[in-house]
Amino acid sequence: MTKHHFLYPLLALCLLACGVWIAKQEIAQARAEERSKAHEDSIKQIEQQRQEFISQLEAERKKPATVQTVTKFLPSPLAVGSEIKVEQLPDSPVPQLVVTGDAQKNLQAIQSMEIDHLECKKNLDACTKERDQWKLNSENWEQAAKGGSKTHRLLKVLKVVGCAGGGAAVGSLGKWKGAAIGASAGAATCSIF
Numbered sequence: 393m394t395k396h397h398f399l400y401p402l403l404a405l406c407l408l409a410c411g412v413w414i415a416k417q418e419i420a421q422a423r424a425e426e427r428s429k430a431h432e433d434s435i436k437q438i439e440q441q442r443q444e445f446i447s448q449l450e451a452e453r454k455k456p457a458t459v460q461t462v463t464k465f466l467p468s469p470l471a472v473g474s475e476i477k478v479e480q481l482p483d484s485p486v487p488q489l490v491v492t493g494d495a496q497k498n499l500q501a502i503q504s505m506e507i508d509h510l511e512c513k514k515n516l517d518a519c520t521k522e523r524d525q526w527k528l529n530s531e532n533w534e535q536a537a538k539g540g541s542k543t544h545r546l547l548k549v550l551k552v553v554g555c556a557g558g559g560a561a562v563g564s565l566g567k568w569k570g571a572a573i574g575a576s577a578g579a580a581t582c583s584i585f
Contacts, residue, residue: 403577406577459477467508470491470497471494471497471500471501473494474497476489476490476492477492552582554582555578555582559579
């Protein structure tokens with residue numbers, strides 16, 4: 393048996409392994425692009441809903457303020473039997489806002505609204521920070537998917553070239569085509585691993 397009986401099947405096996413690896417990379421890339429597109433569509437939809445809601449609030453802001461228009465935006469209702477009125481008090485030169493009903497229940501309701509507001513603000517701040525961390529994480533994954541940093545990719549290419557050179561050196565111990573087959577096998581093997 394000659395060395396061609398071993399080297400050609402080895403070369404064919406390396407080419408097959410490279411083909412499988414490239415096909416898997418293409419499939420993974422297509423799936424990642426599909427997920428990214430769906431994610432972007434979802435973000436656009438959320439942003440559109442937010443803009444519509446803000447435009448509704450701005451339209452309400454332009455209307456004259458009345459007790460009814462102001463109280464409909466309270467996050468929770470006042471205590472049962474309570475209401476907000478604009479009244480002219482005898483000792484005040486201008487009309488005042490007056491909350492009628494049980495004073496303690498009204499104070500409790502207002503305090504609960506304020507606490508809910510602060511909790512919501514804190515949750516929003518936490519979500520914003522988490523979103524920023526997710527962005528950083530996705531940038532890291534994107535860089536990893538591209539093969540790492542430029543230095544890492546350069547070192548990877550140099551490794552493949554070194555393997556090709558080593559394969560060529562081993563292959564050159566044979567006859568005239570051994571160097572080319574050895575270089576191909578070395579580069580293919582090294583690029584996969």
